Structure formats: structure tokens, C-alpha cells
Amino acid sequence: MESFLYQATIYLAAAVIAVPLAARLGLGSVLGYLAAGLIIGPVLGLVGAETADLQHVAEFGVVMMLFLIGLELEPRALWDMRDKLLGLGGLQVGVSTLAIMVIAMVAGQPWSVALAVGLTLSLSSTAIVLQTLSEKGLMQTNGGRATFSVLLTQDIAVIPILAFLPLLASAPVAHFAGDGSINRAHQSGAGHEASLSLVEGLPGWAVTLVTIGAVAFVVLAGIYLTRPLFRFIHASRLREMYTALALMIVVGISFLMTLVGLSPALGAFLAGVVLANSEFRHEMESDLEPFKGLLLGLFFITVGAGIDVGFFLADPLDLIGLALLVILFKGVILYIVGRAFKLKGRDRWLFTLGLAQAGEFGFVLLAFSTQQNVIPAHLSQKLLMIIALTMMITPLLFILYDLLSRNMREHAPTHAPDTIDEQGPVIIAGIGRFGQIVNRLVTASGFKTIVLDHDMETIQLMRRFGVKGFLGDPTRPELLKAAGLAKAQVLVAALDDDNQVTKLVAYARRQRPDLHIIARARDRNHVYELYRAGADDIVREMFDSSVRAGRYVLENVGLSEYEAAQAAQTFYQHDRKAVRDLAEVWDPNIPTAENTAYVERSQALQKDLETALMELSEELAERRSA
Incomplete structure (x- = not known):
């Protein structure tokens, strides 16, 4: 108990001090959390091995975030986004993967390793980008909606990527969980342990039926079961039961998605969309918002605390250069894709700078790729550091966007001014x-x-x-x-x-x-x-x-x-x-x-x-x- 209280005090104190300071300096809360983790971890050594365990819990903040975003999107609005999801998001993932793959092959990597690296680095940070967009009030801009569409596409793409990676393995493997969740349990060998699954050992057609059935259950339960449940809870007149029910919905759906090999984040988002028209939407938002904020903050702190400073100091210029190279190449691709989809002015720059980093799903894919003998361990460690560096640079990219946006006048469609033929008092x-x-x-x-x-x-x-x-x-x-x-x-x-x-x-x-x-x-x-x-x-x-x-x-x-x-x-x-x-x-x-x-x-x-x-x-x- 004393150890737990000590660690909790360290993490909370770091957040309380660093985040308001970063916000006052105009750096944003995300950079404050990352800096807090870096200070209490590698710099001062106040936290240690428990960081990885905490990260497993903290990553649930991303699931909650996508659930809350889903609550803001009606199904009709999601259908209206289909062109951006398939076109904008699919093009970004595909082109970024190929470009990074070519660079890796030029650097001497085999094509299979290069392809795995490209798939890993093509994904951006859902947690950092959506948190920053929400803080800055940019979610409802054209650039913000385009950015969200790509992030949602990337989250969905994690599922087929995880299924595809074992095909690139250089040696046979005995186990593939097929889990698109944010989970690093396999880093410690837990991937070989028995796990709960509704689809393990089933033929392909049965896996498909079970998966479709799980998704249909989420949709139907959201439509028909949540209202009676909330009315039942309302009759108890216990405020804490609303919070318990909201948490149960998110945790239960995430668990169900894990059982059928889908991403908990994707399942939570789907549930949020289904419940977007519910009269209890605002109740769920207010109940879950504090949990989401704390868990996301803890996630960013653990990312900062997990950085291997010794490995970084051994060759800092090489790692920083590679991180900047990833941001540069992804930025160029994003700028071209944004231009192709007619994003203009500050919306295009928001789209470009907001998605230029690698993301937290990269940690998942790297751990899985290493376990499956797709990416060598020494290269995986280097890529982990590059991903962490790009995530830490991201708040600075948003500051750059603010500077560009402040000095940029939005060019509206040009219309000739009317001829004024009247005057009045x-x-x-x-x-x-x-x-x-x-x-x-x-x-x-x-x-x-x-x-x-x-x-x-x-x-x-x-x-x-x-x-x-x-x-x-x-x-x-x-x-x-x-x-x-x-x-x-x-x-x-x-x-x-x-x-x-x-x-x-x-x-x-x-x-x-x-x-x-x-x-x-x-x-x-x-x-x-x-x-x-x-x-x-x-x-x-x-x-x-x-x-x-x-x-x-x-x-x-x-x-x-x-x-x-x-x-x-x-x-x-x-x-x-x-x-x-x-x-x-x-x-x-x-x-x-x-x-x-x-x-x-x-x-x-x-x-x-x-x-x-x-x-x-x-x-x-x-x-x-x-």
C-alpha cells in the first residue's frame, strides 16, 4: 500500500505541476504530460518497472475518448464521412506505407521488414491528436474533420495489419492473438498464455459470423437495452450508479470486441455512434469525461517515463534526425493528399502537421512484429524511440500550425463584389x-x-x-x-x-x-x-x-x-x-x-x-x- 501511495503521489504531483505550466507557456497539456513523465522517469528515476503495467490501464483512456467522440457523431454524419474514411484515410495509409517501405529498403532492410516498418509508422497518434484538437476547438473545422476521418481509418486498419504481419515472419510462430486492442501484454511473453476468445479455432466462415453477430449485438443493445437500463438506474436516484452504468457499457463493449478479435477502441466508437441520439448522451459524457482525461494524461506520462534515455544519448542526432525524417516524409504525403481532396489554407496545414507523427498503435505493432520475428529486436528498440520522439514533437507541430494560422487569411471562393446601386441613411x-x-x-x-x-x-x-x-x-x-x-x-x-x-x-x-x-x-x-x-x-x-x-x-x-x-x-x-x-x-x-x-x-x-x-x-x- 505504501508503495502504491508513493507512486500515485509522484504521478499526480508531476501532472499537477507540469501540465498547468505547459498550458501557461502555450505548449498544450500533451507536451506537459510527456515532459512530466520524462522528468519523473528517466531524469529523476522516481518511477520504474510499474510504468509498463500502468500503461496497460492508461491506454483505456483512448477507448473512452473514441466512445465520447462517437457520442458526438450521429450515424447519418458517419455515413456522410464515408468518402473521407475510404478515400482520404485509405490513401494516406497506403501511400505513407509504400513511401516509408521504399526508404527502409534503400537503407538496407529486406522488403518484408521494410513493409512492416512502413505499416507501423504510417499510423498517427489518435490520443495526442484528438486531445489537442479538442483542447484547441478544432474538431469541427474542415481540417479537424478530415484529420479525425484519417485517424478513424487508421484505427480500423490496425485489425487487418495485425492479421497480415505474421505472413511476413522470417520464422514460424505458434500463436497469433489477432487482437487489435491497445495491449502490450505480448511484450512479456503473455501472448503465449491462454486467452479468452470466441473465435479461436473456428473456421473462417464461423469467425465472420461471430464477429458480425457481436457487432450486431452492440448495435441492437445500444438501441433497445440502454434506455430501460438508464430508466432503471434513474429510479434508484443514486448519482454514482449513472457513472457505474456508463463505465460498464464502455468496459463491456471493449471486452466483447476483444473476445472476437476486434479493436476495443473501434467497438467503443461504434457504441458511441449508436447512442448519439439517446436522451442519456449528455449524462454519459459528463460521467466519463473525467475518467478519459485522467487516463489519457496517465498514458502520456507513461510514454514519457518509458523513454530509454541511455539508448537515446548513445546516438541522439541519429534518432532525432530519423524522427524528423519520418515527420517530413509523412507531412509531404499528407500535404499532397490534402490538396488532392481540396483541403485549403489552414485546414490543409492542420491536416498535414496534425498527422505527421507516428502513434501509440506503433508500439502495439512493433511488439507484435518482434514477437512474430518480423522485425529484429535491435531495430524494434530504435523504432520505439523514433515513435516516442515523433509523439513528443507533435505538440510543437501544433504550435507551428498556430503560428501559420495566425498569419494566414483564409481564401474564400472568389466572388466579384456586387455593384451597389442604392444608398441610404x-x-x-x-x-x-x-x-x-x-x-x-x-x-x-x-x-x-x-x-x-x-x-x-x-x-x-x-x-x-x-x-x-x-x-x-x-x-x-x-x-x-x-x-x-x-x-x-x-x-x-x-x-x-x-x-x-x-x-x-x-x-x-x-x-x-x-x-x-x-x-x-x-x-x-x-x-x-x-x-x-x-x-x-x-x-x-x-x-x-x-x-x-x-x-x-x-x-x-x-x-x-x-x-x-x-x-x-x-x-x-x-x-x-x-x-x-x-x-x-x-x-x-x-x-x-x-x-x-x-x-x-x-x-x-x-x-x-x-x-x-x-x-x-x-x-x-x-x-x-x-
Whole structure:
């Protein structure tokens, strides 16, 4: 027990210290976990042989991750991805395998060994990439969906690869588990031990029937059994039973998939897709999310702790060079494949840099290949180090993507700007959710508006509802001139991009000092920028709705409707004045918390607000008593 508590303390302390530090430095949590494992393992020697055993448990985090991803995908959405799964994913795996195989043969390896190496290194890291995509909010981008499609294809491809590798063996072997799970038990010779299996010893047609039956059982159970189970658990009114049921579903399906020789990760993903339309989806997500996060973090720590520093230091330049060579060759292939499938701009770079590494399934294939006498032991150790290095480099590739993305403007399909043949007293630049409401109110009140937007789909959608808009970049001087900026009374800057709004306000103010400019702001800092650029009225996206919510709160804690409305109005007026005052002392080059003048002015204004609301409360109390 003492040993367990000691090791648990070491692992948790390493994560708690390294991960927040890495996140603050902008490196991402994955690199923090890897660095924590490297420090407590090879560097300080605080952990040892138990790392491999922990990794067996921690790898279950990948299974949970794919289950949760499946919950976000409806079956129809998965069917819509079929072209990417078969085309994009299949092409990436095939071309990467052949390219790496050729390189290995040039380096002097036999074709069988070279092919096994190509299959191993063609797979990317599902755990690192999906975790990073989720953290950065990139899963729903075109590049993120393409990346996920390839990762899913790779996870499926592990199954036939494991079945194919024994055919490349240089010597006969006595056992083949056929297990596509993330499992390194065979590293210690456990592959020769008796294992549970529903298909062992069966003829091919029977194996197929049993496998299909297992998959059908998962689908049917997800449709017909989960709802009664969750209703039964709900009747007990025990919160922990929801968590137990969610864990039972994932663990049970994973075990069933293992019994028929399929990947537990694939089975969990299938179950998640089946349950995507369930009313209990969000319940399962909230129950499993903490387990997934902890297990994935532990997995990354064990990867870092398992690195053989002595082997690395014996020839570091050679290993780093080979790792970079793998990333380079896979990156070139991914870039070409992405271009062939018409990924553009930052989506193509996300696809390229996100998948350029080797992955955790490589550890599985290497261990199995070594056991089957396909890859020599000394080469396997070298490849293990290369895979680990590429995984550790991956967070840096995402940082490179962030830098490229920040300096890259997405090139939308080129459409010639409309010829503006109308002018009006109100120009609305941007007809998204914000601009639409402004436009509806103004036009319904009988005033003419000129609507500008650079998004063709948005303009076409508005035209279907009878709203005439003009296509073009609202920040371009010639477009504003054609829209009647010289004679307009009001300009509404309602663009989604903060920088574009500020640019538009600054230009319009230079051209028309007398023009009334109303601008949409993202947050307080953007408000200060817009005041300096020359905006007259600034509307923060969430401010008015938040004030209204606060008014409802006051109405339900004892104030009357009138009293709550008066308090909200007082707060609104005070905040408008406070923001203008704070804009005078705000400095974009100084962190807000370190700007002494800003902090002091903010504290003084807060006291003024409390005084104003107190006086209002006393006034309202006097009216009630009178």
C-alpha cells in the first residue's frame, strides 16, 4: 500500500505541476504530460518497472475518448464521412506505407521488414491528436474533420495489419492473438498464455459470423437495452450508479470486441455512434469525461517515463534526425493528399502537421512484429524511440500550425463584389446574428438600410428572406464609398472579426468626423480599442443579455418588476460611463492586472456603483413606505 501511495503521489504531483505550466507557456497539456513523465522517469528515476503495467490501464483512456467522440457523431454524419474514411484515410495509409517501405529498403532492410516498418509508422497518434484538437476547438473545422476521418481509418486498419504481419515472419510462430486492442501484454511473453476468445479455432466462415453477430449485438443493445437500463438506474436516484452504468457499457463493449478479435477502441466508437441520439448522451459524457482525461494524461506520462534515455544519448542526432525524417516524409504525403481532396489554407496545414507523427498503435505493432520475428529486436528498440520522439514533437507541430494560422487569411471562393446601386441613411456592415437583428428593427421602423457582407452564403440566405444585401468586403474604401458613406447618418460595424471592426471604425471616423458609428465589441478590451478608434456607441455581445438575466434574478429574490428594472437601468448607465473612463487609462501593452491606474480607477468605479444602487434601494424603500 505504501508503495502504491508513493507512486500515485509522484504521478499526480508531476501532472499537477507540469501540465498547468505547459498550458501557461502555450505548449498544450500533451507536451506537459510527456515532459512530466520524462522528468519523473528517466531524469529523476522516481518511477520504474510499474510504468509498463500502468500503461496497460492508461491506454483505456483512448477507448473512452473514441466512445465520447462517437457520442458526438450521429450515424447519418458517419455515413456522410464515408468518402473521407475510404478515400482520404485509405490513401494516406497506403501511400505513407509504400513511401516509408521504399526508404527502409534503400537503407538496407529486406522488403518484408521494410513493409512492416512502413505499416507501423504510417499510423498517427489518435490520443495526442484528438486531445489537442479538442483542447484547441478544432474538431469541427474542415481540417479537424478530415484529420479525425484519417485517424478513424487508421484505427480500423490496425485489425487487418495485425492479421497480415505474421505472413511476413522470417520464422514460424505458434500463436497469433489477432487482437487489435491497445495491449502490450505480448511484450512479456503473455501472448503465449491462454486467452479468452470466441473465435479461436473456428473456421473462417464461423469467425465472420461471430464477429458480425457481436457487432450486431452492440448495435441492437445500444438501441433497445440502454434506455430501460438508464430508466432503471434513474429510479434508484443514486448519482454514482449513472457513472457505474456508463463505465460498464464502455468496459463491456471493449471486452466483447476483444473476445472476437476486434479493436476495443473501434467497438467503443461504434457504441458511441449508436447512442448519439439517446436522451442519456449528455449524462454519459459528463460521467466519463473525467475518467478519459485522467487516463489519457496517465498514458502520456507513461510514454514519457518509458523513454530509454541511455539508448537515446548513445546516438541522439541519429534518432532525432530519423524522427524528423519520418515527420517530413509523412507531412509531404499528407500535404499532397490534402490538396488532392481540396483541403485549403489552414485546414490543409492542420491536416498535414496534425498527422505527421507516428502513434501509440506503433508500439502495439512493433511488439507484435518482434514477437512474430518480423522485425529484429535491435531495430524494434530504435523504432520505439523514433515513435516516442515523433509523439513528443507533435505538440510543437501544433504550435507551428498556430503560428501559420495566425498569419494566414483564409481564401474564400472568389466572388466579384456586387455593384451597389442604392444608398441610404444607415449602413450595416456584417449581417450575421448581430447585424440581422439591427437590420430587422431599423427596416421595420421604416428606415432604409444598406447591408454589406463578404460572405456569399450569408447574402444569399438573407435574400431568400427578402433582405437585399450587397456582397463585398465592408472594410474596402471603394465599397463604402459606393454604399454612400459620404452621406450616411449612421454606420453599424457588426463584423465577426474584431480586427476588421476596429479597422472599419478607424477608417470611417477619418473619412467622416460627424458620422455616428455604432460598433459590435467582443469584450471590454475590444471596447477600449473601439473607443480609441472613434466609435460613438459600443455594444458588447453578451452585455445586454447578461443585464437582462441579472434583472430576472433580482425579480426572483424579492424585488418587484419595476424595482428590478430600475436597478438594471442604473447598472447599465453606470457601466457605460465606467467603460469610457477606463478606456482613458487602459494600455494594451500592459497586462490589465499590472496596470495600477486601471485597477485603482476600476475599484473606485465599483464603489460608485455600489453607492448608486444603495441610494436607489433607499429611494425605492421610501416610495413603498409612503
